[in-house]
Amino acid sequence: MIVNGSQQALDLCARLLVDPGGGVVVENPGYRMAHHAFEAYGAQLLCADVDAHGLVTEQLGKLGPAKLAYVTPTHQFPLGSFLPIARRRQLLDWAAEQRAWIIEDDYDSEYRYAVRPEATLQSLDTRGCVIHVGTFSKTLSPQMRMGYMVLPPALVQPFADAKRVTDRHAATAVQRALARLLEDGSYDRHVRRIRRLQQARQRALVDALGRHLGDEVEVQGAASGLHVVAWFRAVPAAAESALIDAARHQGVRVHPISPLFHPSKAALTSTRSAGLVMGYALLDVDTIEDGVRRLSKALLHLRRKASSHHH
Numbered sequence: 001m002i003v004n005g006s007q008q009a010l011d012l013c014a015r016l017l018v019d020p021g022g023g024v025v026v027e028n029p030g031y032r033m034a035h036h037a038f039e040a041y042g043a044q045l046l047c048a049d050v051d052a053h054g055l056v057t058e059q060l061g062k063l064g065p066a067k068l069a070y071v072t073p074t075h076q077f078p079l080g081s082f083l084p085i086a087r088r089r090q091l092l093d094w095a096a097e098q099r100a101w102i103i104e105d106d107y108d109s110e111y112r113y114a115v116r117p118e119a120t121l122q123s124l125d126t127r128g129c130v131i132h133v134g135t136f137s138k139t140l141s142p143q144m145r146m147g148y149m150v151l152p153p154a155l156v157q158p159f160a161d162a163k164r165v166t167d168r169h170a171a172t173a174v175q176r177a178l179a180r181l182l183e184d185g186s187y188d189r190h191v192r193r194i195r196r197l198q199q200a201r202q203r204a205l206v207d208a209l210g211r212h213l214g215d216e217v218e219v220q221g222a223a224s225g226l227h228v229v230a231w232f233r234a235v236p237a238a239a240e241s242a243l244i245d246a247a248r249h250q251g252v253r254v255h256p257i258s259p260l261f262h263p264s265k266a267a268l269t270s271t272r273s274a275g276l277v278m279g280y281a282l283l284d285v286d287t288i289e290d291g292v293r294r295l296s297k298a299l300l301h302l303r304r305k306a307s308s309h310h311h
């Protein structure tokens with residue numbers, strides 16, 4: 001089904017699959033725009049942690065009953081891991097036990113650099129419980145609002161009905177134009193071209209972070225996607241907003257990772273470092289280099305300020 005961006009897919013899932021007070025398993029940290037859609041329909045979010053291999057599936061059994069799980073297995077948002085096959089099977093087994101649906105948000109799988117394409121969760125699903133969601137926001141434009149859902153057979157009719165009463169259908173002129181690009185191969189050529197472009201930008205970013213900040217930062221999630229997470233080893237999470245302010249003073253706008261954690265888990269922040277979610281999709285290589293240089297200056301200023309407070 002063609003939808004107006006993945007956000008509409010998530011909204012329709014929330015509307016049709018969330019009962020007020022019902023549990024929905026989500027990743028923490030995770031894509032809060034999805035969580036908000038579920039909460040808008042009364043969901044109780046059940047947060048599972050994310051480690052270097054994505055959702056920690058061992059925790060699923062302890063989270064309580066749920067009829068829905070929302071995951072980003074191809075490229076965990078925001079930490080960037082690929083969910084290994086064993087964990088995919090654990091997730092599917094859990095869903096079978098709970099008789100739960102799983103939303104597989106495949107928002108940027110076009111941008112794979114260091115990993116080979118793997119089976120989607122939906123292709124491993126033998127019970128018809130996985131809803132696969134994709135978007136053209138990352139390859140064409142988020143302003144277009146073009147996304148799609150690959151629905152299990154049992155959900156096709158209810159979702160088609162819900163979509164019809166919501167907004168009848170996605171604008172057909174845009175669908176027709178997109179269909180032309182897909183049919184004549186120009187969309188594939190476009191994706192191959194921008195994948196190389198984005199990979200070069202990512203390399204420039206990771207490279208610049210290494211040169212200007214060295215051991216100060218640890219970069220996570222560079223195997224695919226359009227962003228990386230930079231952890232500032234010596235800066236505590238509590239100083240994240242001070243780091244962002246210092247960066248703004250140097251003329252760079254960067255985004256904190258803290259808002260991507262569920263507020264109920266905020267107490268855990270005391271143990272982690274400050275993190276930035278760094279997107280590079282709209283920046284050229286020179287701007288990236290300049291921005292990272294400014295960011296390293298910001299860190300220096302932050303240090304000086306902190307040490308003058310101490311003395």
Ligand SMILES: Cc1ncc(COP(=O)(O)O)c(C=O)c1O
Nearest residue numbers: 005006007031077107135137142
């Ligand atoms: C996890 C995730 N899903 C989906 C999207 C795309 O949303 P939409 O298709 O509504 O533009 C994004 C964009 O930032 C995202 O990060």
